[in-house]
Amino acid sequence: MKVVVIGGTGLIGSKVVSKLNAHGHEAIAAAPNTGVNTLTGEGLTGVLHGAQVVVDVSNSPSFEDDAVMVFFRTSTTNLLQAEKEAGVAHHVALSVVGTERLDESGYFRAKQAQEALIKDSGVPFSIVHATQFFEFMKGIADSATRDDNTAHLAPIQIQPVYSDDVAAVVGRTAVGEPVGGVVEVAGPDKFQLDDLIRKGLKAKNDPRTVVSDPMAPYFGARLQDTTLLPGPAAHLGETRFSEWIAQQK
Numbered sequence: 001m002k003v004v005v006i007g008g009t010g011l012i013g014s015k016v017v018s019k020l021n022a023h024g025h026e027a028i029a030a031a032p033n034t035g036v037n038t039l040t041g042e043g044l045t046g047v048l049h050g051a052q053v054v055v056d057v058s059n060s061p062s063f064e065d066d067a068v069m070v071f072f073r074t075s076t077t078n079l080l081q082a083e084k085e086a087g088v089a090h091h092v093a094l095s096v097v098g099t100e101r102l103d104e105s106g107y108f109r110a111k112q113a114q115e116a117l118i119k120d121s122g123v124p125f126s127i128v129h130a131t132q133f134f135e136f137m138k139g140i141a142d143s144a145t146r147d148d149n150t151a152h153l154a155p156i157q158i159q160p161v162y163s164d165d166v167a168a169v170v171g172r173t174a175v176g177e178p179v180g181g182v183v184e185v186a187g188p189d190k191f192q193l194d195d196l197i198r199k200g201l202k203a204k205n206d207p208r209t210v211v212s213d214p215m216a217p218y219f220g221a222r223l224q225d226t227t228l229l230p231g232p233a234a235h236l237g238e239t240r241f242s243e244w245i246a247q248q249k
Contacts, residue, residue, distance in 0.1 A: 002026045002051045003174055006038060006079060007058030011135060012094060015167035016055060016174070025175065031058070038075035041082070048086035053174050054079065057094040063219070065106030072114040080121040090178045091125040093118055094170055097184055098228045099129065104221035124178035130166045131159050131186040131230060134244045137200040143219060144197075145208060151201075152213040153194040156223045159230060160196065161187035162244055165237025184234035189241060193218075193228075196241070203245045 003020055007013040008029025020027035028047060030036035036043035038058065048054065056079060060071035076093075083091060095111050102108035118125050132140065137160070144151040169185040191199075198210040215222070 001053065001175060002028070003053040003055060004028045004030050004047050004051045006030050006036070006054065006056040008055075009033060010057065010059070011133070011163050012167050012170065013055075013057045015164055016057065016171050019167055019171045020174065023171075023175075038079050039071065041078045044078065044082040045086070048082055048088060051086060051088055053090040053092065054083055054088050055092045055094075055170060055174050057170065060107075060110070063107050065109075068107050069110040069113060072110040073117070076114045076117045080117065080123055083123050084121075089124060090174070091118060091121070091123045092128065092170065092174045093125070094128050094130060094166070095182075097129045097131045097186065097230045097234075101224075101227050102218075102221045104217070105219045107219055108221065124180065126173045126176075126179045127182045128166075128170050128173055129182050129184045129230070130169075131161050131228065133163045133166065134160055134187075134239075134241055135163055136160075137197060138204075140193075140218075141197050141201060141206075141208065141210075144216060149207070150209045150211050151197060152211045152216040153197055154214055154216045154218065154223050155192050155194050155212045156218075156225050156227065157190050158193045158196060158228045159186040159190045160241060161185060161237045162239035165239055168237075169235050184230040186230040186234045186236060187241065188236050188238065190229070191241070199241075200245065203248065 009031040017027040060068040099111045194212045
């Protein structure tokens with residue numbers, strides 16, 4: 001099976017490509033640095049020729065509200081149109097658990113727009129919702145850090161996941177039948193967000209202080225206690241945060 005992975009040179013995409021190829025599929029990494037640009041349409045016709053599945057794990061280079069909306073609307077529209085012309089039978093997109101509950105965030109509004117385009121496209125699809133990756137904990141801390149070197153984070157629940165476990169679910173979804181809906185993947189353990197970031201910073205000898213702040217926004221959005229948690233049918237990864245953080249030292 002030929003599978004084109006948009007964003008295939010990034011953290012998740014490179015792992016998806018590797019796993020699919022290891023299982024005998026023809027997985028192609030497509031990204032601007034391989035000559036495929038979904039924003040301009042460059043290279044799409046050629047790379048999609050003969051493809052049965054497209055996996056989109058690309059992300060916006062900017063999280064600014066207008067820029068991220070333009071990215072996901074434009075790239076997704078171009079990609080879906082090219083898929084129709086190429087006769088692609090399955091579109092798989094990676095998104096985020098809680099996307100539909102995070103209207104206050106410009107980034108998540110853009111992800112909602114992306115998902116709506118996919119659902120309305122007529123191309124058979126599956127959307128994988130993942131909780132935040134272990135590897136993104138520093139990014140969460142950075143986004144919450146103030147001038148006094150304190151990171152303000154809400155004491156809400158989160159169930160982070162290892163990127164390798166996300167890639168495995170994305171890969172299995174890609175070679176399966178389109179679900180016409182959402183598949184969720186999360187890590188095996190729940191944490192309180194402020195405690196999780198505190199553990200992560202301590203393990204890295206990062207001197208920042210984490211402040212528990214119920215009013216602290218998460219990428220511009222206020223959170224309820226369970227906003228970032230998956231439903232009961234989520235696939236659970238095998239790797240625990242404690243195991244992963246121990247390997248980073």
